[in-house]
Amino acid sequence: MDAETYLPEATSGALAAAVAGTQDPGGIPGYSELLNILFAVFEEHSVRYCVLHSWQSFAQEKLNLLDIVLHPRDLADLPNVVHSLRKHGCLPLRRADSAARSYCIELPYFQDGVLSFVRVNFICDLRVEGVEVETLLAGRLRRSDFWVSSPANEFRYLLARYGLAATIPGNLERQLKLLVEELGPPQAESIAEEVFGSKPQQDFIDSCLKGCAAEALLRLGKQTRWNRLGRNLARLVRRVLWQSLTPLRYWFHPPGLFLVILGPDGAGKSTIAQRVGETFGSLFRGYRMFHCRPFVLRRIKEAHRPLGRPHQQPARGACLSMGFLLGFLLDCWLGYVLLTKILLVRSGLVIFDRYLHDVLVDPARYRYGGPRWLALLFCRLAPPSDSLFLVLDADEEVMLCRKRDLPRNELRRQRKAYHEFTVAFPRAVLVDSSDNIEQNSANAFRAILEHLSQRSEFCPLPG
Known part of the structure; x- marks a missing residue:
């Protein structure tokens, strides 16, 4: 033809x-x-x-x-x-x-x-x-x-x-x-x-x-x-x-993408993260996935240890919580300087399933009992400054059918808190994940593409 x-x-x-x-x-x-x-x-x-x-x-x-x-x-x-x-x-x-x-x-x-x-x-x-x-x-x-x-x-x-x-x-x-x-x-x-x-x-x-x-x-x-x-x-x-x-230019303006996926249990974070990596990995020079933090301050064999049921454990005291949060922030910075920044400079895709900002919405998961203003301050200081947040949200019944780790009232509270998070952070995008995996992935892909398109600039090349 x-x-x-x-x-x-x-x-x-x-x-x-x-x-x-x-x-x-x-x-x-x-x-x-x-x-x-x-x-x-x-x-x-x-x-x-x-x-x-x-x-x-x-x-x-x-x-x-x-x-x-x-x-x-x-x-x-x-x-x-x-x-x-x-x-x-x-x-x-x-x-x-x-x-x-x-x-x-x-x-x-x-x-x-x-x-x-x-x-x-x-x-x-x-x-x-x-x-x-x-x-x-x-x-x-x-x-x-x-x-x-x-x-x-x-x-x-x-x-x-x-x-x-x-x-x-x-x-x-x-x-x-x-x-x-x-x-x-x-x-x-x-x-x-x-x-x-x-x-x-x-x-x-x-x-x-x-x-x-x-x-x-x-x-x-x-x-x-x-x-x-x-x-x-x-x-x-x-x-x-x-x-x-x-x-040198890429060190100050990395061409890669730092993506954070947030949402309550049952929102489909792990599935969407895997789909995003497989789809956008060819656009970038590969991708790497992390859970919560880079784990530079822990041994590699502990990096994939499951969290279990953190909501059933008591919160730490205020001093221990602030020390934990400081260590969390330090780990994010060390991981950024020693690991993820290099990936971004090399045009890589970095995906985090949860990140430091998750403490603002779900402090019980991290047994955080310190003041909220400190958590908000540390989140503002967490690298990098141009990361993209995908906040997944679905109907309560849908998420409870997928996972029953959270009681209904806690799930309702977290959904409201995540909605408020998208308003407070300009680079956070709310993504509907109530449908099937194909539609949910398409919604996430669209949000990522819009972000990449908006940050694209038309710069002159040398003559």
């Missing part, structure tokens, strides 16, 4: 039709609706672009990467594009790509109850790779309601892009085979000579036609790599310097 049969013809109502498409429980568009919205928003803002490769596979498979070349003069319109995507139900997540002078966003979509992501890489400078953006845009072709590069420019880009790479994507060989067949060996050989600066050996074109060009492309790129990079040495040096500053 080609692109013409996959996407409808461009009309003034294309965007409205896309938004009216079927959406999953979290209110997030499906894969086809997402692409329709993306391309319609480009047209809405008159952005000059073209999809560089793999657009032929839109109907057959769900791609996780879209390389889109963007005219440098339209770069200033990207904030408006992102704003329009949010307005029409998408939740773009901003991410800088250090591999090229580009801007990257992650676009989430729901398909068959599964949350996935498409990484859209907006490229506005390919001079290090030896390709001019204006050249790619000049020969673009219209396919239904989106623009694509011409076969010659697509072949030129793939050779330039992956001739410098250390690895080759699995679907690249098939794409090169199709392009050489469409262009013909003479024109394909001429383009390869233009990209690499020397006439390639005949076995490279033959390898493309056989669908096994990866090894030949890597070998050809290695032979001409230094010549190509030398022509853009100054730009390459600026890029390397910018990349060397990345760890």
Whole structure:
């Protein structure tokens, strides 16, 4: 199936039709609706672009990467594009790509109850790779309601892009085979000579036609790599310097997410935490889960000791309670400096099933008998300052059916206290968990995506 049969013809109502498409429980568009919205928003803002490769596979498979070349003069319109995507139900997540002078966003979509992501890489400078953006845009072709590069420019880009790479994507060989067949060996050989600066050996074109060009492309790129990079040495040096500053920038502004999940017994915290880790772990560089605190001050073998029935144990005295709370806060800080901060700097996802703030709502669980103002003060001091709190809430009957650890009156009191917590803490979000696991997960996913989208910033990259 080609692109013409996959996407409808461009009309003034294309965007409205896309938004009216079927959406999953979290209110997030499906894969086809997402692409329709993306391309319609480009047209809405008159952005000059073209999809560089793999657009032929839109109907057959769900791609996780879209390389889109963007005219440098339209770069200033990207904030408006992102704003329009949010307005029409998408939740773009901003991410800088250090591999090229580009801007990257992650676009989430729901398909068959599964949350996935498409990484859209907006490229506005390919001079290090030896390709001019204006050249790619000049020969673009219209396919239904989106623009694509011409076969010659697509072949030129793939050779330039992956001739410098250390690895080759699995679907690249098939794409090169199709392009050489469409262009013909003479024109394909001429383009390869233009990209690499020397006439390639005949076995490279033959390898493309056989669908096994990866090894030949890597070998050809290695032979001409230094010549190509030398022509853009100054730009390459600026890029390397910018990349060397990345760890320092990330230390002060970690790209990872510190997530705390709170709620009464039976709200579904453990299940939601596991679902969040499995789903968002691919968006981040893995995830790690903790219970209550990092346990830096306890031996590792004690870290997973069950709490039993803490509500049946008497509260500590005021002095012991304040000492316990101080140790709790110290453990959070040591764990943050020695463990979780490093994970966040490395773009990791940190998930806590309960945290220090849980003492405010359920002091009996921690046998805390000290003053509430001290607990509130310590919670304000707990790291990090930009953590996200998901407060799960469900009907009392639903939670009592799941767990009967709490009496009804205590459960009612905790629900009210957690509601007050979401009002007092601006980064706390109340999430309904009364339904089935799929719907509850979708509600939690939506809250996380909205937080990530809101914290995304559009920052200029070095020229």
